[in-house]
Amino acid sequence: MSINHHLDDATILSYAAGSLPHAFEVLVACHLRQCQHCRQRVAEAELLGGMLLEALEPLPLRDEASQPALLLADMPDMPATVDIPDSALSVVDIDWASGATTLAATGADVAQPGLHPINGLPELPDSPHQQPWRRSLILPEPLELLYQSHCYESSKGHDTISGHEALPWKRLVPGIQHLPLESSEGNLRLLKIAPGISIPLHSHEGSELTLILQGSYCDELGRFQAGDVADLDCDTEHQPITDGNEPCICLVATDAPLRFNDLLPRMLQPFTGF
Amino acid sequence: MYKEPDPQGTQYWNQCLMQLGQTGDRQLYQQFYHHFAPRLNSWLLSQTRDPILAEELVQDTMMAVWRKAAQYDAAKAAASTWLFRIARNLYIDQMRRAQVRERGKAKLVEDDTHFDDQPADASRVRQAMRDLPVQQAQVVYKSYFEGKSHQEIANEMEIPLGSVKSSLRLAFQKLCKALRP
Ligand SMILES: [Zn+2]
Numbered sequence: 001m002s003i004n005h006h007l008d009d010a011t012i013l014s015y016a017a018g019s020l021p022h023a024f025e026v027l028v029a030c031h032l033r034q035c036q037h038c039r040q041r042v043a044e045a046e047l048l049g050g051m052l053l054e055a056l057e058p059l060p061l062r063d064e065a066s067q068p069a070l071l072l073a074d075m076p077d078m079p080a081t082v083d084i085p086d087s088a089l090s091v092v093d094i095d096w097a098s099g100a101t102t103l104a105a106t107g108a109d110v111a112q113p114g115l116h117p118i119n120g121l122p123e124l125p126d127s128p129h130q131q132p133w134r135r136s137l138i139l140p141e142p143l144e145l146l147y148q149s150h151c152y153e154s155s156k157g158h159d160t161i162s163g164h165e166a167l168p169w170k171r172l173v174p175g176i177q178h179l180p181l182e183s184s185e186g187n188l189r190l191l192k193i194a195p196g197i198s199i200p201l202h203s204h205e206g207s208e209l210t211l212i213l214q215g216s217y218c219d220e221l222g223r224f225q226a227g228d229v230a231d232l233d234c235d236t237e238h239q240p241i242t243d244g245n246e247p248c249i250c251l252v253a254t255d256a257p258l259r260f261n262d263l264l265p266r267m268l269q270p271f272t273g274f
Numbered sequence: 275m276y277k278e279p280d281p282q283g284t285q286y287w288n289q290c291l292m293q294l295g296q297t298g299d300r301q302l303y304q305q306f307y308h309h310f311a312p313r314l315n316s317w318l319l320s321q322t323r324d325p326i327l328a329e330e331l332v333q334d335t336m337m338a339v340w341r342k343a344a345q346y347d348a349a350k351a352a353a354s355t356w357l358f359r360i361a362r363n364l365y366i367d368q369m370r371r372a373q374v375r376e377r378g379k380a381k382l383v384e385d386d387t388h389f390d391d392q393p394a395d396a397s398r399v400r401q402a403m404r405d406l407p408v409q410q411a412q413v414v415y416k417s418y419f420e421g422k423s424h425q426e427i428a429n430e431m432e433i434p435l436g437s438v439k440s441s442l443r444l445a446f447q448k449l450c451k452a453l454r455p
Pocket of ligand 1: 037
């Protein structure tokens with residue numbers, strides 16, 4: 001999969017800083033999974049974050065009990081050094097499997113080089129993070145199902161997602177279906193657009209990020225295919241047209257709650273004659 | 275807000291953390307703690323605006339350092355980057371009340387990023403921050419230190435969303451240049 005459209009640096013920086021709304025964070029994590037270019041960029045922004053941290057004026061901790069000497073008295077000795085596979089030291093770590101499918105998903109992952117469970121580390125019942133420097137994120141279930149049905153990582157690589165038919169899509173207008181996903185901040189939804197559909201010319205008021213999961217579309221900015229992300233400035237006007245033979249499935253994150261609905265009457269226009 | 279460079283630079287702390295991982299030396303830990311805990315506290319207080327929560331997150335982060343230092347690799351990341359990631363992840367979890375994750379779940383992204391072994395230095399970044407136009411410095415500050423989204427920054431500063439993004443973009447590029455002159 002070759003990726004031609006990447007995340008904007010402003011998005012990368014905010015992702016690294018941890019300040020993207022949840023909906024955007026999920027989408028960015030999905031793109032990073034496929035894009036080494038953007039992962040490297042995030043690592044730069046994290047390096048910058050660490051440097052800014054070092055440059056901060058120290059603020060002494062108030063609580064006496066927080067002095068390390070006292071803490072250390074209760075602390076067990078440090079666990080012995082263990083070898084961690086290089087690939088386990090990741091910038092992004094997404095919990096892909098839902099509870100119900102943990103076994104299957106884990107089995108598949110173990111088969112991949114460098115993804116063996118780490119043995120010999122003490123359990124930390126008080127911490128959810130086995131590798132606290134890795135970022136982990138739980139995907140909304142429908143998105144998880146899509147990824148599970150699709151072999152992005154497989155070298156044999158299927159080009160289509162089979163699982164999308166099973167999802168409870170809702171028809172928006174003829175040729176366009178959507179599926180709102182849960183997110184704690186911002187709006188996240190899947191869109192499924194039939195081939196040959198033209199979405200009327202529009203610009204964006206808030207931020208909008210689109211990740212193509214399957215199929216493709218063209219607009220003024222070029223052709224967007226699976227893995228590509230459209231990180232548009234809000235004043236960019238565009239008129240995407242889906243092409244190819246299969247539906248275009250994309251993940252869309254927006255931050256203005258009503259923005260998508262504002263767009264709806266205009267999207268409906270060609271179909272309903274409003 | 276910014277203070278003069280520590281005579282012991284970034285490389286020193288990378289080595290310190292490596293050594294801590296290898297030896298489990300408590301005095302080394304103390305030294306690392308005294309350098310970073312108050313800085314983490316600064317950062318987390320500006321993020322959380324809650325002194326008690328900030329200190330709790332500092333403790334959690336420093337505990338993770340003690341427990342996980344053996345897994346730190348200076349060739350992969352600067353110590354401050356590693357620490358920043360841990361603190362940020364804990365902060366995000368705290369804010370989102372993320373569900374408890376089970377061990378052994380999918381690990382999806384291979385770490386093919388690398389730490390360019392050029393001596394990146396906090397003092398150069400500090401200087402580069404000073405040299406930024408006010409608006410660029412503000413958007414960076416609000417992103418890294420206050421956890422504000424692009425839209426929140428636009429609202430607060432009463433500037434268009436597009437200006438927030440272009441300021442962040444420009445600042446990021448300048449600061450990266452300062453990291454690798
Ligand atoms: Zn990319």
